[in-house]
Amino acid sequence: MTERPRALRFATSKVRRVVHRTGTAAKVIGRLEPGVRITGLTAGQFSAIDAMEHMVDELGPAAVRVSTWTTGIYDVRRARDIRTRGRITDIRMLLDRGTFEKSPKYAGPLIEVLGIDAFRCVSVHAKVVIVSGERGNAVMRSSMNLNKNLRTEQFDIDVCDEVAGLYTDWFDALWEESGRSQDNRTIIRAVYDRFLADPEAVDGPKDTERPANPPKSKRETVGRLRDAKFSMSDLSDLIGE
Numbered sequence: 001m002t003e004r005p006r007a008l009r010f011a012t013s014k015v016r017r018v019v020h021r022t023g024t025a026a027k028v029i030g031r032l033e034p035g036v037r038i039t040g041l042t043a044g045q046f047s048a049i050d051a052m053e054h055m056v057d058e059l060g061p062a063a064v065r066v067s068t069w070t071t072g073i074y075d076v077r078r079a080r081d082i083r084t085r086g087r088i089t090d091i092r093m094l095l096d097r098g099t100f101e102k103s104p105k106y107a108g109p110l111i112e113v114l115g116i117d118a119f120r121c122v123s124v125h126a127k128v129v130i131v132s133g134e135r136g137n138a139v140m141r142s143s144m145n146l147n148k149n150l151r152t153e154q155f156d157i158d159v160c161d162e163v164a165g166l167y168t169d170w171f172d173a174l175w176e177e178s179g180r181s182q183d184n185r186t187i188i189r190a191v192y193d194r195f196l197a198d199p200e201a202v203d204g205p206k207d208t209e210r211p212a213n214p215p216k217s218k219r220e221t222v223g224r225l226r227d228a229k230f231s232m233s234d235l236s237d238l239i240g241e
Contacts, residue, residue, distance in 0.1 A: 007166075015039055025050035029157065032058035034136050038157040048144040049078055051155065052129045055140065056087045059133030059159070063090040065171045067128040070099045070106065070145050080113040094174055097121040101191060108195020111188060120178040121187045130167050137164035 014037060020028045021043035028046075029038060032055060048068065056062050082088050091114060100107050100121050111119065129140040142155035158164070178184050 021045065025054045026057070029054055032136065032138060032157070032159050034159055034161075036157075036159045038155075040155055042153045042155070044148065044150040044153050047146055047148040048127060048129055048140070048142060049146045050148075051140055051142070051144070051157075052131065053078070053082055055129065055131040055138055055157070056082065056133065059131055059136045059138055060087045061089050062087070062131045062133030064088050065092050065094075065128075065130040065132075065168065065175075066146070067094040067124055067126045067171060067174075068145050069096045069125050069127065070147070077109070077113055083114075091118055092171075092175060093119050094122055094124050094171065094178075095119060096124050097187065098123070101187060105195065105198070107188075107191045111192045111195075116185070116188055116192070119188055120175055121184050122174050122178045124174070128167055128171070130164055130171060132164065132168070137161050137168075139164045139167045141167075 014035075016030070016036065016038045018028050018030075018038060018040035020040070022045055023042075025046040028040060028042065029051060048066075052064060052066070056064065083091055093110075093114070095107070095110075100119075127142050127144055129142075131138045136159050138157055138159040140155055140157045143153045144155065
């Protein structure tokens with residue numbers, strides 16, 4: 001049996017560096033073509049699902065694998081909409097077991113819109129989005145959950161078959177292992193039953209669906225996206241004036 005690789009090492013300076021506090025995922029990330037590598041910082045103005053949607057637009061139609069600790073109702077509905085329009089051909093999500101069990105108000109709608117077979121529960125804190133598309137394969141590693149969080153976030157994206165393959169092997173191994181037990185399905189059904197038993201959980205807390213927009217600033221950009229530099233003034237923007 002061949003041992004799965006655990007890490008990849010690269011020696012390259014060809015990395016697109018981006019720092020932005022107001023730009024959309026599409027504007028900050030930019031074009032995605034084979035060989036592109038991006039590392040960036042945001043002020044939390046977009047979430048992992050925004051980045052995922054842009055990755056699918058650039059590389060799809062695509063199969064999507066998502067590992068996340070937690071999510072939000074609004075974001076899950078958006079994922080369903082993307083799938084309905086045919087840009088996502090398949091979607092699978094690894095969710096943290098503890099968070100999933102304790103939050104039926106979020107997990108219930110998640111199951112309802114994407115179906116029970118789209119989920120597996122494991123002990124996971126990794127935030128990873130893998131997009132396997134007709135025009136390339138990419139993986140994003142970040143501090144972002146699917147829901148928008150108005151705090152400083154970091155992310156790295158590689159449009160690379162080798163890097164995407166490493167994370168796909170890791171994801172699929174967890175997916176297969178968690179699927180061997182009936183416990184995974186029992187957890188999901190129990191969470192969904194609790195969601196259905198609580199009428200107030202159907203819509204969930206209103207303040208978590210659409211977070212408030214970040215405060216407007218006179219300074220709308222931080223340099224050119226492709227050649228972004230990080231300075232103390234940029235840090236002040238990210239922290240807030």
